[in-house]
Amino acid sequence: MKKKARKKEEASIPFVRGFRRPTPLKCARALGYEKETPPKEYDVGENFFRPIPDPKSIDDWLAQYNEEGQTYDDFLDENPWLSSRKRRGLKQKFNSAGKTIRETFPEGKIYLLPLGDFSVEPSPRFDLLIDYAEKFFQIPVRSLPAVELKQSGANAYRWVDDDEQPPLAKKRRQSARLQDVQCRIDKNSGHVQLNVDGVLKKLKGILPKDALCLIALTMFDLYDDEPDLFVAGMAGGLSRVAVFSFHRYDPTLAFSSEFWYDLWQEKRMPMKERKRLILQRSCKLLVHEAAHLLGVDHCIFYDCCMNGSGHLDEDFQQSMHLCPVDLRKLAHLCGFDVVQRYEELLLFFDRNRLADEATWVRRRLAFLNDTP
Known part of the structure; x- marks a missing residue:
């Protein structure tokens, strides 16, 4: 009886006030084919794209936030990568007549940066993350040399520069070196969380000239403000940099809902299965956030990898695939x-x-x- 009552309670969680699940007509309008039949690659078909699900928890994204959703036409109107004017701060070759991001910025690449050690199991293989992102976006994805972090004080980690990092103006490099990344360390457990603001500042100083964006990926836990339990990451969209953590994507770990430093091994799992799940979750997070940096907003039209998520369980349950609306956006932008x-x-x-x-x-x- 208790289980049945719990299921009933979960099923009755409402969307946030003002939000309504989009109708099929609204979804067709979002795709941009309200009055005509879409090409087959954007045809919903049968049993491919489920409607966006009802909230199961008061912490679910659409139980908290009333998002209007970004249609395909909105994307074309708003996306700075599709402008005939060069985006501010970009120093690479620019073709104002380009129709896709690869034509407009022929040297442009997505860069990924390993922040800390990815050789320790069960970290996802970094080469697989690069491979997946390149297949997902169909544009070049490259890795910068890994950055080592060493503790430099009670509440700071020093960013150890690599000689192979892209050259920077002397003042920018010196300024970047002087800024340690702030952190918090629990004395009893030894658990470390890096502050995202410090990492973002460092990334701005090493952004390659041919970068569309630079994303640091790490197995360190992250936080933003002191009250935070954790954050999965953060992006500085205008500066084209972001940092994201896979620390809490390990399916064998459990986390306190009260204390940021309280985590424990809840269950055992064969290492192959453990790494497979971490890879799946990490790939989904990576492309979701990279798509944001390329101008794709959260999706409200279908169960889609661009849905917003309010907590880890919701994130894990979401689709790994793009719905037709967001697929059309990226196909137009990337020209695939x-x-x-x-x-x-x-x-x-x-x-x-x-x-x-x-x-x-x-x-x-x-x-x-x-x-x-």
């Missing part, structure tokens, strides 16, 4: 062929034992290619 992109993603999912994702893509390709 939808079928080819799915084929490359399928190879990634198969090679890395992401069976559910591979099954979905295989079904989608069969639908697009009209094969049984």
Whole structure:
């Protein structure tokens, strides 16, 4: 009886005041094909794209925030990467006649930076994160040399520069070196959290000239303000830098809802399965946040990897795939062929034992290619 009552209570959690689940007509308008049949690559089909789910917790994103949603037309109007004027601060080659980000910024790349050690299990393999992001966006993704962090005080970590880092103006490099990354360390457990503001300031100082954006990825836990339990990360969108942590993506760990430093190993799991889940969760976070830096807002139209999430459980339950609305946005921005992109993603999912994702893509390709 208790279980049934709990399920009933969860099912009755309302959307935040003012929010209504989009109707099929509103979703069609968001896709930009209200009065015509969309091309097959953006056809919803059957059982591919579920409606955005009801909140299951008062902490779910749409139980807290009333988002209007970004339509395809909104994306075209708002996206600075599609402007014929060069974006402020960009020093790379610019083609004002370009129709896609690759044509407009032919040297442009997404850069990823390993912040700390990714060689310790169960960290996700960094080369796989690069591979997935490149297949997802179909634009070049490169890694900067890993940055080592060493404790330099009771509440600070020193950013150890690598000689292979991109050259900077002398004043900028000196300024970056003088800024230690603030942290908080629990004396009893030894648990460390880095402050995101300090990391973002450091990233601004090493942003490569040909970068569309630079994202630092870390296994360190992160926080923003003192009351925070943690933050998954933070982006400085106008400065094109971001930092995100995979620390709490380990499926064997449990975390306190009161104390930031209180975490423990809740269960055991074979290392292969543990690493597979961490990789899946990490890949989804990476492309979600990179898409934000490329101008894609949260999705309210379908169950989609661009949905907002208010907590880790909600994040883990969300789809790894783009809905038709956001797929069309990125296809326009990056200029990719939808079928080819799915084929490359399928190879990634198969090679890395992401069976559910591979099954979905295989079904989608069969639908697009009209094969049984």
